Amino acid sequence: MSADGNAGGTASREQGSNVLVAPDADALAAAVAARFVTRLIDAQSGGRVAHVVLTGGRVASAVYRAVAESPARTAIDWGRVEFWWGDERFLPEGDAERNATQAWDALLSKVDVDRAKVHEMAADTGQGAEAAAAAYAEELKAVPAFDLLMLGVGPDGHVASLFPGFPQLAVDDTSAVAVHDSPKPPPTRVSLTFPALAKAAEVWFVVAGEDKADAVQTALAGGDVPASTPKGTERTLWLLDNAAASKIH
Numbered sequence: 001m002s003a004d005g006n007a008g009g010t011a012s013r014e015q016g017s018n019v020l021v022a023p024d025a026d027a028l029a030a031a032v033a034a035r036f037v038t039r040l041i042d043a044q045s046g047g048r049v050a051h052v053v054l055t056g057g058r059v060a061s062a063v064y065r066a067v068a069e070s071p072a073r074t075a076i077d078w079g080r081v082e083f084w085w086g087d088e089r090f091l092p093e094g095d096a097e098r099n100a101t102q103a104w105d106a107l108l109s110k111v112d113v114d115r116a117k118v119h120e121m122a123a124d125t126g127q128g129a130e131a132a133a134a135a136y137a138e139e140l141k142a143v144p145a146f147d148l149l150m151l152g153v154g155p156d157g158h159v160a161s162l163f164p165g166f167p168q169l170a171v172d173d174t175s176a177v178a179v180h181d182s183p184k185p186p187p188t189r190v191s192l193t194f195p196a197l198a199k200a201a202e203v204w205f206v207v208a209g210e211d212k213a214d215a216v217q218t219a220l221a222g223g224d225v226p227a228s229t230p231k232g233t234e235r236t237l238w239l240l241d242n243a244a245a246s247k248i249h
């Protein structure tokens, strides 16, 4: 993974963001998995419980699978990791399309997590997405900061379920909101808001594919897409494959 870091990078690039590029999606997943393991080990090194925010999507699931296959995973005390989600597709419990279902299938069921520390956003039990979002916001009040926040990026530059032009982008008085009429199916979702995403020491954008190249270029130039906003309080990484990085210079 070549460093295409900000030092000496183009002036248009967002200050403080490091860009690391892997040859292809498989190499990206493996490289991010190795970084994920190291980040959790470091976060736990002071005896603390690590707080990690997972994301959904194909790229993230490939990372989770690579972590599950990594021999180094045994160096993590999985029982002392608190798992959160940046967003969730508001579907019935166990639906294969839920981000939580996909994370359990790819990783969480394969390591010794403490189920009480796996904080899923609620499934659709008839209570409505607003109630699910309010419950998650209440739960998050106990968390001062996240050690790691992973985000995928859509072709339109969305992150989590914060979509361009949607009113949730302006919400600054709560940490989780319902989203309706999502342009990415399913239509109803729950998402963290920008203030919640801002509580992370490290923000990692994990992005693969030619269809994301425009969004990546726009975000790194500080353009008008949701992916321009989230920044880590300590570090922001753009972890890309060549295709997603094809329009940044």
Ligand SMILES: O=C(O)[C@H](O)[C@@H](O)[C@H](O)[C@H](O)COP(=O)(O)O
Residues within 6 Å of the ligand: 055, 056, 057, 058, 059, 060, 087, 088, 089, 099, 151, 152, 153, 154, 158, 159, 160, 161, 184
């Ligand atoms: O619920 C979701 O779909 C995700 O949280 C969403 O934000 C995703 O991370 C991006 O759309 C990238 O998805 P891909 O990696 O599948 O392109």
